[in-house]
Amino acid sequence: MKHIAKELDVSISTVSKALKNSEEISRDTKEKVQAFAKLYNYKPNNIAVSLKNKRTKNIGVIIPDIVHHFFTTVIRGIEKFANTKGYNVIVCLSDESFDKEVINMEMLANGSIDGFIMSLSSDTQLKNDYNHLKEVTEQGIPLVLFDRITNEVQCDKIIIDDQLGAYVATKKLLDEGRKKIALITTRDYLSVSKARTEGFLKAISDNGNSGVEKLILKMPSMGMDESLFVAFLDEHDIDAVLCVNEIFAISAMRYLKLKGKKIPEDVSCIGFTDGLLSKYANPSLTAIAQHGDEMGKMAAKMLIEKIESENEEETYITKILEPTLIERDSTVK
Amino acid sequence: MKHIAKELDVSISTVSKALKNSEEISRDTKEKVQAFAKLYNYKPNNIAVSLKNKRTKNIGVIIPDIVHHFFTTVIRGIEKFANTKGYNVIVCLSDESFDKEVINMEMLANGSIDGFIMSLSSDTQLKNDYNHLKEVTEQGIPLVLFDRITNEVQCDKIIIDDQLGAYVATKKLLDEGRKKIALITTRDYLSVSKARTEGFLKAISDNGNSGVEKLILKMPSMGMDESLFVAFLDEHDIDAVLCVNEIFAISAMRYLKLKGKKIPEDVSCIGFTDGLLSKYANPSLTAIAQHGDEMGKMAAKMLIEKIESENEEETYITKILEPTLIERDSTVK
DNA sequence: TTGTACGCGTTATCAC
DNA sequence: GTGATAACGCGTACAA
Numbered sequence: 055m056k057h058i059a060k061e062l063d064v065s066i067s068t069v070s071k072a073l074k075n076s077e078e079i080s081r082d083t084k085e086k087v088q089a090f091a092k093l094y095n096y097k098p099n100n101i102a103v104s105l106k107n108k109r110t111k112n113i114g115v116i117i118p119d120i121v122h123h124f125f126t127t128v129i130r131g132i133e134k135f136a137n138t139k140g141y142n143v144i145v146c147l148s149d150e151s152f153d154k155e156v157i158n159m160e161m162l163a164n165g166s167i168d169g170f171i172m173s174l175s176s177d178t179q180l181k182n183d184y185n186h187l188k189e190v191t192e193q194g195i196p197l198v199l200f201d202r203i204t205n206e207v208q209c210d211k212i213i214i215d216d217q218l219g220a221y222v223a224t225k226k227l228l229d230e231g232r233k234k235i236a237l238i239t240t241r242d243y244l245s246v247s248k249a250r251t252e253g254f255l256k257a258i259s260d261n262g263n264s265g266v267e268k269l270i271l272k273m274p275s276m277g278m279d280e281s282l283f284v285a286f287l288d289e290h291d292i293d294a295v296l297c298v299n300e301i302f303a304i305s306a307m308r309y310l311k312l313k314g315k316k317i318p319e320d321v322s323c324i325g326f327t328d329g330l331l332s333k334y335a336n337p338s339l340t341a342i343a344q345h346g347d348e349m350g351k352m353a354a355k356m357l358i359e360k361i362e363s364e365n366e367e368e369t370y371i372t373k374i375l376e377p378t379l380i381e382r383d384s385t386v387k
Numbered sequence: 388m389k390h391i392a393k394e395l396d397v398s399i400s401t402v403s404k405a406l407k408n409s410e411e412i413s414r415d416t417k418e419k420v421q422a423f424a425k426l427y428n429y430k431p432n433n434i435a436v437s438l439k440n441k442r443t444k445n446i447g448v449i450i451p452d453i454v455h456h457f458f459t460t461v462i463r464g465i466e467k468f469a470n471t472k473g474y475n476v477i478v479c480l481s482d483e484s485f486d487k488e489v490i491n492m493e494m495l496a497n498g499s500i501d502g503f504i505m506s507l508s509s510d511t512q513l514k515n516d517y518n519h520l521k522e523v524t525e526q527g528i529p530l531v532l533f534d535r536i537t538n539e540v541q542c543d544k545i546i547i548d549d550q551l552g553a554y555v556a557t558k559k560l561l562d563e564g565r566k567k568i569a570l571i572t573t574r575d576y577l578s579v580s581k582a583r584t585e586g587f588l589k590a591i592s593d594n595g596n597s598g599v600e601k602l603i604l605k606m607p608s609m610g611m612d613e614s615l616f617v618a619f620l621d622e623h624d625i626d627a628v629l630c631v632n633e634i635f636a637i638s639a640m641r642y643l644k645l646k647g648k649k650i651p652e653d654v655s656c657i658g659f660t661d662g663l664l665s666k667y668a669n670p671s672l673t674a675i676a677q678h679g680d681e682m683g684k685m686a687a688k689m690l691i692e693k694i695e696s697e698n699e700e701e702t703y704i705t706k707i708l709e710p711t712l713i714e715r716d717s718t719v720k
Numbered sequence: 721t722t723g724t725a726c727g728c729g730t731t732a733t734c735a736c
Numbered sequence: 737g738t739g740a741t742a743a744c745g746c747g748t749a750c751a752a
Contacts, residue, residue, distance in 0.1 A: 055730075056729080064738075064739085065739045065740070066729090066730085066739090066740095067730095067731080067738080068737085068738055068739065070730070070732095071731090071737095071738085074731090078737060078738080080737055083737080083738085095522070097493065098497065098729080099498040099728090100497045100498040100499045101434060101437045101438045101443065101498040101499070101728090101729080101730095102728075102729035102730045102731090102744090103730060103731085104434045104744095105435055105438050105728090105743095105744050105745070106729085106730055106732090106743080106744055107730095107731090107744085108744075112477070112499075120453075120459050120463055120466075121456065121459045121463060123454065126454045126459060129453055129478070130453055130454060130480065133478070133480050134480075137479075137491075142477055142479065142494065142499065143477070143478055143479070144475055144476070144478070145462070145466070145476055145477070145478040146475065147466050154470075158470075160430065161475060162475065163430070164430040164431065164432060164433045165432040165433040165435070165745090166433045166434070166445075166475065189428070301663075301667070304667045305667070308667075308669060311669075330663070330664055331664065331667055334637045334641075334664055334668070335667070336641060336668070336669045388745070388746075389745080398722070398723045398724080399723090399745090399746085400722080400723065400725095400746095400748080401722055401723070403746065403748085404722085404747090411721060412721070413721060416721080416722085431745085432744090432745055432746075434745080435728090435744075435745035435746045436745085436747085438727095438728050438729070438730095438744090438745080438746080439727085439728055439745085439746055439747060440746095440747090441728075
């Protein structure tokens with residue numbers, strides 16, 4: 055701008071106004087300025103604009119892990135919606151670590167972004183320490199939590215109804231007449247695992263006293279521990295299994311097949327997170343879809359509305375999306 | 388800073404210096420200022436600092452698709468390395484579209500980032516139009532291209548040796564004594580598909596005139612077109628197949644099994660991109676690992692070195708990583 | 721040892 | 737219709 059002002063022998067502010075098509079500038083000057091701007095391929099400096107308006111048009115997204123189909127679809131949803139509103143997405147990974155989550159938040163909170171969308175790391179949920187989130191909200195930075203959330207922090211939230219998802223899946227297994235149903239989950243500190251376990255238990259108890267046996271295996275983490283798995287499946291002669299993620303489900307199916315079980319004839323399988331693995335498994339896996347795209351889009355929508363709303367009303371909502379059962383070949387039609 | 392200067396009745400610059408532990412400030416003042424800074428939880432505003440230093444400490448990453456294991460591992464590699472150097476990662480998705488790629492680049496090029504890491508969209512490679520990249524490099528913004536690259540632009544690049552990968556995989560199939568080997572790929576406008584096809588052909592021709600039949604199916608896109616697939620596999624009675632991605636490989640295995648073929652006894656299968664699908668497929672898929680993590684890390688390293696190097700030497704390098712054949716159960720040991 | 725003044729690139733306000 | 741000035745938050749050369 056400085057350059058083109060000198061070139062045309064006008065003031066910088068005239069240039070600024072001309073570029074914004076201000077009414078107060080003569081058509082003649084405007085045309086000249088705009089021509090030069092095109093010539094020099096002028097683009098306003100985002101940083102300077104941000105400093106002025108105190109708006110960065112950036113959204114900070116912090117997730118535990120990006121090599122994970124669900125989070126990936128959420129990011130895509132966020133990105134898609136944010137872009138239509140002129141926002142960029144800054145992605146940081148906590149890598150399931152509390153410390154990294156804190157560092158990343160502080161890094162971004164110092165003016166780099168207008169708001170946060172995040173899903174808690176397992177480490178954070180285990181520690182149960184949310185001071186970094188509270189600080190951010192107290193600074194007035196809008197925050198939307200998705201999927202792995204906490205009640206300790208006052209902010210907008212969006213989840214799928216994990217309990218309902220597990221309920222629907224378990225009900226499907228019960229309706230098939232299954233009698234020895236296993237749930238393979240993680241320890242309860244993960245909010246989603248807890249809700250899914252509740253849904254599982256509720257479905258069975260709602261089913262009345264029909265002699266259904268319920269077996270629960272709680273894995274220490276989202277990763278696979280083959281030996282625990284094998285021991286559990288060897289000990290119990292199940293006829294159905296619900297897993298809280300795809301990897302567990304695929305692994306269970308593989309080991310069951312190895313033991314000579316037929317799927318879905320002998321054992322019926324359902325997994326959470328309807329990702330690529332479910333679709334391309336053999337047999338393809340009946341799954342609870344978590345609608346990551348939709349969740350990301352909604353989260354971005356909620357956040358941007360908060361960012362752009364003038365009033366400081368402190369009303370927070372928690373949006374609950376309905377999961378969907380996608381029936382494939384690992385259950386009986 | 389303004390606030391705490393007023394509070395302590397000193398000037399803003401005194402505060403600034405005290406916070407940076409400048410020698411010229413008395414210990415007394417420094418302690419007072421630093422105490423207040425901690426109290427108010429002061430953090431310098433990134434935007435203002437960026438404007439001053441002309442350094443944002445942000446890296447812009449533009450990829451065609453985030454719901455894709457390979458890109459996801461690359462991002463993880465970039466993020467990991469960038470964070471250790473104090474950089475944030477801004478992720479934008481081109482969604483395989485030329486227009487989105489251009490829009491995103493322009494958006495970020497106006498001061499939001501210090502450099503780009505990107506992989507070309509298929510649309511861009513098809514159009515063969517790289518003016519947006521050239522403009523950016525001419526502006527002096529460092530650029531690192533990975534995986535899907537072009538020779539039209541002068542910049543640092545990093546790829547795996549796709550030709551070698553295909554060569555090694557094909558050789559493995561030849562060593563098993565396979566005689567009717569198929570390659571399932573996409574059309575040649577994707578730089579990687581082209582290189583892989585070359586490697587495939589080279590391996591077979593290097594093998595001498597041993598009566599090996601080579602069949603090539605070129606799919607119109609990365610997505611699945613079931614009918615083309617089925618027609619091809621019905622027409623040719625192959626005994627080995629190399630696919631340029633996991634989805635093709637999994638789908639091929641599924642259909643071959645449906646036709647009563649045994650894998651790997653009757654047909655041997657290898658796929659590119661060693662992702663989750665390969666690991667958890669049934670049988671597990673022998674794959675060419677592309678080392679996305681390593682590629683991301685190297686790309687970030689190259690970019691940050693360019694960003695932080697004072698001299699404007701115009702030397703660009705192309706780094707070529709070696710792919711690795713991961714043997715699993717879809718080939719004969 | 722501390723404070724003043726200026727600049728980073730932009731825009732809004734107000735004076736001319 | 738145009739231009740000067742201040743301000744966003746920070747760093748720093750220079751003056752006091």
